[in-house]
Structures are given as structure tokens and as C-alpha cells.
Amino acid sequence: MGKALQMEILDQLADAVIEGKITEIEALTQEAIGRGIAPMDIINLGLLKGMTVVGKRFGASEMFIPEVLLSAKTMNTSVEMIKPLLLGDDLGKAGTVVIGTVKGDLHDVGKNIVIMLLETAGFEVIDLGIDIPQEEFAQAVREKKPDVLGMSAMLTTTMMECKKVIEFLEKENLRGNVKVMVGGAPLNQSFATQCGADGYAEDAVEAVELVKKLVAH
């Protein structure tokens, strides 16, 4: 098939994600598969390309949380169809991420979007939920042996929990086993460095890039 036609379908997939066309995404995905586009290309050059635009528009207040969630769900619908086609080393093997919102903090909308995108990118994600005490983070690191631990903190009053958890991991001799990333509205890179995390991402699209980087190291 011609490159131009492939590009056209990938663009349509990206557009379906941006517009949250959840009723059309299945047919488009079928068509992309039928035309022999590589599954990882469908994800990276179609779906994730769309999601990057979504992230930008959200940042610019041109899209809001319901629209973003629908875009993410639309993308997930496509990914579920593509998954069986992916080779062993494309998917699942990408790595495991444990993620949760820190103690005292009940915000989870942002964390849930991060989870959806990570799953799309082929990671296995274990969601601990909200209001997670340090012991529970440590236990998950011990038992699930993830490549990356992610913590979400949305309040100025709870962000210091990230540091506490990292110190607790050190005390429990678990810190060396796992890369730690943090995120949430009041955080930034310098806070992440200060509290001893391996990485920080501003939004969910960046979080996927970050996890890829952390796993590669």
C-alpha cells in the first residue's frame, strides 16, 4: 500500500482520538490493520500522536477533563484491538509500573489519565488508588517488583509525602530495586530532584516518555 494512504489512515486515527470519536475508532482501527500498517506504528504514529495534541490543548484550556478522558478512552478502545497483534517484545514486556496518589490526597483524575496512556504504550500498570501510605507503596515495590514506581500528589500539603515515601523505601532497602517518578500540579522538576526521585513529568504524554527512559536505563 502507498505511503500516502497509510499516512491518511494514521491521521484519521489521530483525529479520532483528538475528537473522541469512540464510535468510529473500531472501524478505523480495522482498516489500519487490514491495510497492513504495523501495530506499533498504529499506536505511535496514529493514536499517541493524537493524544499529544490532546495534552497540548488541555494545557491551553481548549479541551477540558471530560473531553480528555473520552480521547483516552477512544485510544484505549483501539489499543485493545491491536494488543493481540503485537509481538511478545512489543507489549507487556515494556515494563511494569506501580502508581498511586500519596497519603492524605484524594485526587485521581490526572493519575487515571497517566495510567491509560501507559497501558496504551504497552506497560503493565498496577493502580494502588488514592490516599496511599508509605507502607503500602513499599509493600507493592517488594511484592510486585515494578520497574517504576509513580506517585501523584496534587496538594502543596501532601507533596512532601513523595519525599517521605522515597526515604521509607531507602530505609526498607527497596530504593535500589525501582525507579521513582513523581507528578501532579504543584510539583516540578526541581522538587522532584530535591526529594530524590528519578524523574518528573508534567503531563501524561510526557509521563510515557519518562517511563520509557527510566526503563531503558
Add this chain to the structure above:
Amino acid sequence: MGSTQKLTSRERVFEAIAHREPDRVPIVLGSRELAIRYSGNTFGSIWADGRKYVEAQAMLIEQYHLDVAYDIWCTPAMDEALGAHLELPEDDAPWVPKPLLKDKKDIKKINAKIDPLKDGRMPFLLDVIKGLRARLGHDVPISAWMSPPFRTACMLRGSSDLYLDMMLDPTFVKELLDLVIEPCIVYGKALADAGADIINISNPVANADCIKYAHYKEFSHPYTKRMFGEIKAHKDVKVTFHTCGNWNDRFDLVTEENVDILHVDKVDLAELKKNFGSKITIMGNVRTVDTLLQGTPEQVVAEAKASIDKAAKGGGFFLSGDCTVPLDTPPENVRALVETGLTYGVYNH
């Protein structure tokens, strides 16, 4: 300090709401956390004995010259009354770990006929309001919190799921809103009956950080408006809407929701006063986290003065923080705000 205090707190607050200049600006802080901390209590000890909270508020009013007493609000008490499990941490605000409506079909199981005198934590909350009235007398207005229909629906369903429902199944969202508005109204009336002079809400899941204007107009605005209309028809109470987060594009709708007082977050008070100051009382907006919690008394004074400069003229203004004052706010910062209100906030007639 006493020399400038010509009016009772009730007179001062209601003069301001009537857009007349009282003796000085009313000083009103969302003070649940402060009352608990400064009295040496914890959330746990308060839940065990509501009288301790009443004493704590009385202490705060007396020592800090605050003009309004706050109830021990617990917005998730509504979820509990409708059947959810409420978690009461020893030293943090109560919350619901698992939304009741994880499965949309469970809407059929919800019994929306609540009885505030019987269900869950509600009778306790109402008793605290009655206790405050008995302890503080008529001169101090009491402000009590509740949750508007949209927020209530978000909490029952889980925000992420409700947001998706708005996109995929708006009929379900309307059905849920129609269901929750009745218990919201019932609880609001019960607050008024128990002695609340001011009803407070906030709706952080409906601001411009979260949903677009058109969604707000469709799913939040008409329900909040109707709820307050019915509560006010039942009893003559005032209404405070705390616009948590960014509301800049939708103040036009909020000010049409039977609201008397806008307790604002980070907005320019001068501009707000210009656009809406003639129809609404503005309450704010010293930054609670950056300044009251983490700043110095000098910074607090500077921000409090700026608020007064921008919005106090002609009445229709309460000096306040931009949100609830956090648990560990240093007393010297609270004092700095109060002192500024008592001195710089005096109206020169």
C-alpha cells in the same frame, strides 16, 4: 482594639451584605481546621464529642475576632446518608473511599429519601449547629456547608466516571442530578432549621480547570440555582459560593444561582468588584497556602491590605482567605490578617 467595634458581628456582616459600609470590614475565615488545631483537638476527638468543636469555635471567635462561626462541615455526609461508607481519619477531613455508583445500574438501588435527623453523620452535624447557636447567642452568624447537586453526583459516581458519562450518556447524568437534588434541598433546609444563617457550597469539580462553560451551564448551573431557590423559599438564609480554582469565564452564571456571597480563589478583586460587585458580596482573597500557611506575617498584611483596597469600598466585602485555612497555619499569620481587618479595615465615615 475594642474601640472600633461599634456593631455586633451579625450587624456588621448583614450591613456588608446589604452593600452598606459597616464599622469595619467583616473578617470571615473558613475555620474548621483552625478551630480543631488551635483548641488542641483532632478530627477524631471532635467526632467523639461535638461539644468540643462548639467550644473551639467560641474560643476562635473570641480570641481572633472572627465575625462568622463555621459548622463542622462534612460534605460526604450526603454520600453516607445515601448508603456509602464514610472514613473518618484521626486527624484529617472525612472522605468516602469507594464511590457508591461504581456501576451505573446501582442508581436504581439508591433511596433518595433521606432524613437528616436520622441518617449517618447528619444529626451530629445539625446538633453542632444548634450547639453553636446556644453557645454564641444571636450576635454571631453561623455558616454551614453542604454540597450542590453536580458535586454530589461527582462524588457518588467518582469524578472520572461522571465526566465520561457527560460525554457518552448525558441522560444518565441528568437522571442522577434529578435524583440527588432532592436530598440536597432537604439537607439545606435542615441546616437552616438548625440555625444556620449562611449556607456554603463549593464546586471544585465544576470549575474552568475541569469542565467547559457549556457543560457547566447544562449540568451544574440550573441545579444549583433551583436548590438555593427552594432553600431560600423555606427560610431566609444567605448563600456563599466558594469558587475554588478558576471560575473566570463563568461568574456570570454563578452570580445568577441565588448566591449572595462569592468566596473567591485567585482572581483580581478589583475587576470582580467592577463587574459583579453591585449585585454580590465579595469574600477573599489572601492566599491560604502560599501566604497564610507558608508566608510571613508581613506578606499576610500586604495581601490583606491589597484585598481591602480593591474591594472594600461601599460594603459588599468580607476579608478572608482564598480557600479554607489549612490545618497547620501559624497563629501569627492568622493574627496578622485579623489585625489588618481590625485596623486597616475600618471604614471612615
